[in-house]
Each structure stands twice: as structure tokens, then as C-alpha cells.
Amino acid sequence: MSAVQEQLEIKFRLPDGSDIGPKKYTEATTVSTLKESILAGWPKELENGPRTINDLKLINAGKILENNKTLAECRSAICDLSGVTTMHVVVKPPSQDRGIEKDDGNNSKGNRCRCTIL
DSSP: OOOOOOEEEEEEEOTTSOEEEEEEEETTOBHHHHHHHHHHHOOTTSSSOOSSGGGEEEEETTEEOOTTOBHHHHOOHHHHHSSEEEEEEEEOOGGGGHHHHGGGSOOOGGGOOOOOOO
């Protein structure tokens, strides 16, 4: 049995079409480690960047990768066809934090919208 793990070359395609990488990772690397690498390499000039790894989703071969899985577990046949594997990065929109701001108790009745469906 060989102690050397295969290295996979991966680049991450960001929502604006730019890339982070390519960089080499072992098959034992977890998806959460990949997300940490994305956070560290995230371009500062891009708006609405992720704050934590929970703000990111990685997609490879049409499947969303789970944080606790390793690259070996997530690997598809597509990874074997070319030298560099591209994974797509989806960022959770920051608008989901708005629900917290609305619970301050200072809502006035003039800011409400009401619809009646007959």
C-alpha cells in the first residue's frame, strides 16, 4: 500500500467569473478545509464576500459538497478527465440577516403592506 496520496489540482470559480487557484490538495482534504482556503484567498475588492465557511457552498459535477466529506469521497469521474478540476462557489446572500433587524420592536404601522385576496 502506498503512503503517498494523490494530489488533486483544484480551482474555485467565484460568482463574478473570476477564479481562486489552481492549488493542489490531497484526497484526504475535507470540504470545510477547501472552504477555509477560499475564505483566505477571497478577493477583497468583491462585494458581499463570505464571512464564514457556512456562507459558502461548493458545487462539483452538479452536486453540492458536504463539509465533513473528503475529496476522495466527493471525487467524480470528471476529476479524472483533466489536470485541473473547477469547483463552483456559491455565496449565501447577506439579505438573510435582515430578519434579525426587524425584531427591534420599533416598527411603525405605516411601514406595513397589506394585501387582500378575494
